[in-house]
Amino acid sequence: MKNTNKRSVTTKSVDSVDSSRRSALRTIGLFSTVPFIGGAWIGCGDSSSTTTDVQNITNFSTDLVLDGDVYTAAHWGALKVSVKGGKIVKSQNAFSGLEENPLQAVTADLVDGKYTNRIKAPMVRKSYLEKQAGNNALRGADEWVEVSYEEAIKIVSDEIKRVRSSKGPTAIYGGSYGWKSSGNMHNARTLLHRFLNLGGGFVGGLGDYSTGAAQVIMPHVLGTLEVYEQQTSWPLVLEHSKVVVIWGANPVDTLRIAWSSNDNQGLEYLKKLRDSGKKIICIDPAKSSTVQYFDSKAEHIRVVPNTDVALMLGIIHTMLVTNKYDKDFIADYTEGFEKFQKYVEGKTDGVVKDAKWASDICGVSEEKIKELAEVFFENRTMIMGGWNMQRQHHGEQAHWMLVVLSSMIGQIGLPGGGFGFSYHYSNGGAPTTNAPVVGGISIGKVSSGGAEWLSDGSAVSIPVARVTDMLANPGKTIKYNGKTIKYPEIDLVYWAGGNPFVHHQDTNALLSAWRKPTTIIVHDMYWTPTAKMADIVFPITTPYERNDITMSGDYSNMNINPMKQVVAPLEKAKSDYQVFSDLAEACGFGEQYTEGKAEMDWIEEFYNAAYQNAQKAGVVMADGNPMPDFQTFWSANRPLVFDATPEGLDFVRYADFREDPILNPLGTPSGRIEIYSEVIEKMNYKDCKAFPQWFEPAEWKGMKDKPAEFALLSPHPSLRLHSQLANTRLRDEYAVANREPIWINPADAKAKDIQNGDLVRVFNKRGQILAGAVVSDIVDEGVVRIYEGAWYDPSDASEANTLCKNGSANVLTMDIPTSELANGNSACTALVNIEKYTGTPPENTAFLPPKGA
The missing domain is CATH 2.40.40.20 (Barwin-like endoglucanases)
Structure with missing residues (x-):
C-alpha cells in the first residue's frame, strides 16, 4: 500500500529525489553508528549482528561493471560512480537536485590519483625485520622492505602470540580510532576489535575526540549523552523558531559528511533557514563558511576564542538582574539553581559575572550581551551548539552552561525552542524514517581465560585522548568520571581505520611515546603519517574495491545503500576482513572469527535481518512499494529510499519531560536538569566543580604572560x-x-x-x-x-x-x-x-x- 500521510514528501526516483525530503533517527539506529564506543567493552560495537537464518543466503553474481554506473556510498553521501574500461571517470551524488558537495566528486583520486600514495604490498620496516636492537627509535626514519602476504601474516601472528603469552592482553592496545569505512561489513575498527577480543582481549579506548568532554558531562546534567541524540525536527524549527543561534558550529562544512553516509538533508535545511526571514545569529571567533553562507541574513558575533562560557555567564547575569528568565521552568524542571545563582552574583567568590565582566573577557560589547539576553527570552529561540567549544581546556563547562542558559530561557521541550548539540553533525534534525535498521558485524566475546578485566570497560580502557600519556607513562593513575584508571604497559599497538599522527594533539609528544612499544602494526590504503610510523603495514582495499552495505543519515536512516565494488582491487591489497580472518586462522580461532562466512554472506545476512523486520512491521518504502528481497536489491544497484514518519516530523526533544517531569523523568539522580550536581561535587575535582563556571584556559588570547602571541x-x-x-x-x-x-x-x-x-x-x-x-x-x-x-x-x-x-x-x-x-x-x-x-x-x-x- 502507498503512504497516504499528507505531510510526507512526494517520492522521486533515485536520480531525482526531492531535496526537501525529511527523515530522522530512532535511538537504536543512532547507537549502531555513533563514534564514541569504548573499544574493549563487551557488548559495544558499531552494531551487533542480528540473528538470521543463514540457510536463506543465496548465490548471485558479483561481476564488476566495466562500462556503466555503479552505486556505492561514503561518509560524504550515496554516490553514482561512472566507470569506463574498468576505471573510474566520474562520481557524483546518487540523488540529483541537491546542494553541491565537492567531496563527492573525487572518488577516482582515492583509488589512483595525483596524491593517492597507495601502499602497494605488505611492508616491514628494515631494522625491525632484522631485529636490530633499539630499532624503535627509527620509526618514521627507517627504510622499508616488501614481504609476501604469507610472511606478513606469520610475523604478525607470531608477535601477537608472543605478547599475549609473555605479558597478557593488557599489553595490547587496539587503538583503531577514526572515521573508518562507512560500510557495516568492512568496519576496520570493529574487525580489529573482534580479532583482538576473540584472541583473549585487549586495551581499548573510552569516549572520542569529537565530543570527549560533552559526552561525559551531559549524562550528569541531562541523563543522556545528548551530543549523539536526535534533535527537534528541522520542519518544526522552520515553523516555530523566531531566533536561531548557531553557536560555535560551522554546519556548512560539517554537514557535508556523516558517520555512516550523508543523507544530504542538512544543507537543504540550512538553505531554507537562510531564506526564512528569521533572526539568525552566528557566534563564532572567525568568519566561518557558515557566516559567509548566511552573509547579510545573519548577524555574526565574534567572540574571543575559548571564552564562550564567559559570554553565557554575562547573558545569564543580565537575565537575572532584569528579571527576564523563566522562574517556573527553573523551579519545575531543574535542580540546584540557587547555588549556581550565588556564583553568578559573586556571592561565592566576590566576582560578579555581569555583562561588563563578560565583555572584558570575551570581547563582545556590554550592550550586545544585554541585547542577547532580551532577544533570547522574548522570542522562541533555538540554540544550535557546536562541539569546538567543548574541545577546549575545561570544555565540560561550555555545554553545561549552555543548558543552564536554555533552562533560564525556559523553552526546552517546546517546538522550535531549547537547544541542540547535533544540528551541525550527520544532519541532526532530519526527521526519522520508517526504515528498518541494517546491523553490522560484532566485536565478539573473549574466548580464552585470563581476561576477566574486560567485565568493566572503564577499568580496562583509557580515554582515547590520553593515548600519548598512556604509552609514555605505564603504571600512572588518572582520574576519570569518578573512577581511577591505571595505565597498562603497552608492548604492541594495532591500528586500523584511523590516523593518530594527524588527529592526536601535540604530535612531537606522541612521536616520542610511540617509540616505546616493541611493535606497531597498521592497516591502511595509503602511506599516511601513521603508516609511515609503523613497523608492519598491510595494504588495504579502498571501499570502492570491495562490496558492502550502509544506511544514509545517522539520525534519519533515510536510505539503505548498496556499496557495490566499483573497480578491481590493487593487486596485493586485501580487505581488513581478509587479513583478520587469516590472522585469526594463524592464531587458532579462524572459525570463530569468520563463522564460516565470506564477505557477501555477512552483507546478505545484515540485509535479511532488516528485511524480515520490515516485513513483520509492514514497512513500505517512500514510493509505496515493500522493501525488496536481497537479490532484487543487490541486482537493482540502487539505494532504497524511506519516508519520514509522522512521529519523526513532529519530534520535539524533551517534549515528554516538559509535559510531565514526574512521569517522564530524566536519567539524572534528581530526574531533572542538574544545574548543580551532587555526584560531581563528591568527586572533588579541582577543574570541574558541582555547577558550571568560568575557568581560565591554560593558554588563551587574554591571559597574562602569554607563552606565544x-x-x-x-x-x-x-x-x-x-x-x-x-x-x-x-x-x-x-x-x-x-x-x-x-x-x-x-x-x-x-x-x-x-x-x-x-x-x-x-x-x-x-x-x-x-x-x-x-x-x-x-x-x-x-x-x-x-x-x-x-x-x-x-x-x-x-x-x-x-x-x-x-x-x-x-x-x-x-x-x-x-x-x-x-x-x-x-x-x-x-x-x-x-x-x-x-x-x-x-x-x-x-x-x-x-x-x-
Missing part, C-alpha cells in the same frame, strides 16, 4: 573529512605554496611583513610547521586559523621538534585533558607565534611513499 583556531576543514581526502585533487583548491593555509588578519600580516602566498613558520614550545599565508579579515587581530587534518610531514623524523613541512595543526596543539572528569582533548586551546619563512623551502613529501616503498 596568537590564538590558534584549528576547526574542521572545508574540503576534507579530518585527514581523509587530503590526498585528492581537492588539495589543489586550498593549498598555498604547496602547504596547508594559515589565515592571518591584515594588521598582523603587515606587522610581520607577511603577504598572501608567503611561506610562514608557525611555532610554539610544542613544535613548528610551515604554512602558506592567506591574509584575510576572516580572523581578528591576534588570531590565526589552520584547519586540522593536514598530513604530518616531518623534516627529519629522527630529530625532536622537527619541522612539519605540510602544516599539520596538531604539531602545535596542547595534549592536556579538558578536566579530570572527562579527560577529553583540548585541541582548540593553543597559542602560537608566526614569522615569515625566508629559507629555501624544503620539499613537501607528505604524499610520497617512504624509502624502500
Whole structure:
C-alpha cells in the first residue's frame, strides 16, 4: 500500500529525489553508528549482528561493471560512480537536485590519483625485520622492505602470540580510532576489535575526540549523552523558531559528511533557514563558511576564542538582574539553581559575572550581551551548539552552561525552542524514517581465560585522548568520571581505520611515546603519517574495491545503500576482513572469527535481518512499494529510499519531560536538569566543580604572560573529512605554496611583513610547521586559523621538534585533558607565534611513499 500521510514528501526516483525530503533517527539506529564506543567493552560495537537464518543466503553474481554506473556510498553521501574500461571517470551524488558537495566528486583520486600514495604490498620496516636492537627509535626514519602476504601474516601472528603469552592482553592496545569505512561489513575498527577480543582481549579506548568532554558531562546534567541524540525536527524549527543561534558550529562544512553516509538533508535545511526571514545569529571567533553562507541574513558575533562560557555567564547575569528568565521552568524542571545563582552574583567568590565582566573577557560589547539576553527570552529561540567549544581546556563547562542558559530561557521541550548539540553533525534534525535498521558485524566475546578485566570497560580502557600519556607513562593513575584508571604497559599497538599522527594533539609528544612499544602494526590504503610510523603495514582495499552495505543519515536512516565494488582491487591489497580472518586462522580461532562466512554472506545476512523486520512491521518504502528481497536489491544497484514518519516530523526533544517531569523523568539522580550536581561535587575535582563556571584556559588570547602571541583556531576543514581526502585533487583548491593555509588578519600580516602566498613558520614550545599565508579579515587581530587534518610531514623524523613541512595543526596543539572528569582533548586551546619563512623551502613529501616503498 502507498503512504497516504499528507505531510510526507512526494517520492522521486533515485536520480531525482526531492531535496526537501525529511527523515530522522530512532535511538537504536543512532547507537549502531555513533563514534564514541569504548573499544574493549563487551557488548559495544558499531552494531551487533542480528540473528538470521543463514540457510536463506543465496548465490548471485558479483561481476564488476566495466562500462556503466555503479552505486556505492561514503561518509560524504550515496554516490553514482561512472566507470569506463574498468576505471573510474566520474562520481557524483546518487540523488540529483541537491546542494553541491565537492567531496563527492573525487572518488577516482582515492583509488589512483595525483596524491593517492597507495601502499602497494605488505611492508616491514628494515631494522625491525632484522631485529636490530633499539630499532624503535627509527620509526618514521627507517627504510622499508616488501614481504609476501604469507610472511606478513606469520610475523604478525607470531608477535601477537608472543605478547599475549609473555605479558597478557593488557599489553595490547587496539587503538583503531577514526572515521573508518562507512560500510557495516568492512568496519576496520570493529574487525580489529573482534580479532583482538576473540584472541583473549585487549586495551581499548573510552569516549572520542569529537565530543570527549560533552559526552561525559551531559549524562550528569541531562541523563543522556545528548551530543549523539536526535534533535527537534528541522520542519518544526522552520515553523516555530523566531531566533536561531548557531553557536560555535560551522554546519556548512560539517554537514557535508556523516558517520555512516550523508543523507544530504542538512544543507537543504540550512538553505531554507537562510531564506526564512528569521533572526539568525552566528557566534563564532572567525568568519566561518557558515557566516559567509548566511552573509547579510545573519548577524555574526565574534567572540574571543575559548571564552564562550564567559559570554553565557554575562547573558545569564543580565537575565537575572532584569528579571527576564523563566522562574517556573527553573523551579519545575531543574535542580540546584540557587547555588549556581550565588556564583553568578559573586556571592561565592566576590566576582560578579555581569555583562561588563563578560565583555572584558570575551570581547563582545556590554550592550550586545544585554541585547542577547532580551532577544533570547522574548522570542522562541533555538540554540544550535557546536562541539569546538567543548574541545577546549575545561570544555565540560561550555555545554553545561549552555543548558543552564536554555533552562533560564525556559523553552526546552517546546517546538522550535531549547537547544541542540547535533544540528551541525550527520544532519541532526532530519526527521526519522520508517526504515528498518541494517546491523553490522560484532566485536565478539573473549574466548580464552585470563581476561576477566574486560567485565568493566572503564577499568580496562583509557580515554582515547590520553593515548600519548598512556604509552609514555605505564603504571600512572588518572582520574576519570569518578573512577581511577591505571595505565597498562603497552608492548604492541594495532591500528586500523584511523590516523593518530594527524588527529592526536601535540604530535612531537606522541612521536616520542610511540617509540616505546616493541611493535606497531597498521592497516591502511595509503602511506599516511601513521603508516609511515609503523613497523608492519598491510595494504588495504579502498571501499570502492570491495562490496558492502550502509544506511544514509545517522539520525534519519533515510536510505539503505548498496556499496557495490566499483573497480578491481590493487593487486596485493586485501580487505581488513581478509587479513583478520587469516590472522585469526594463524592464531587458532579462524572459525570463530569468520563463522564460516565470506564477505557477501555477512552483507546478505545484515540485509535479511532488516528485511524480515520490515516485513513483520509492514514497512513500505517512500514510493509505496515493500522493501525488496536481497537479490532484487543487490541486482537493482540502487539505494532504497524511506519516508519520514509522522512521529519523526513532529519530534520535539524533551517534549515528554516538559509535559510531565514526574512521569517522564530524566536519567539524572534528581530526574531533572542538574544545574548543580551532587555526584560531581563528591568527586572533588579541582577543574570541574558541582555547577558550571568560568575557568581560565591554560593558554588563551587574554591571559597574562602569554607563552606565544596568537590564538590558534584549528576547526574542521572545508574540503576534507579530518585527514581523509587530503590526498585528492581537492588539495589543489586550498593549498598555498604547496602547504596547508594559515589565515592571518591584515594588521598582523603587515606587522610581520607577511603577504598572501608567503611561506610562514608557525611555532610554539610544542613544535613548528610551515604554512602558506592567506591574509584575510576572516580572523581578528591576534588570531590565526589552520584547519586540522593536514598530513604530518616531518623534516627529519629522527630529530625532536622537527619541522612539519605540510602544516599539520596538531604539531602545535596542547595534549592536556579538558578536566579530570572527562579527560577529553583540548585541541582548540593553543597559542602560537608566526614569522615569515625566508629559507629555501624544503620539499613537501607528505604524499610520497617512504624509502624502500
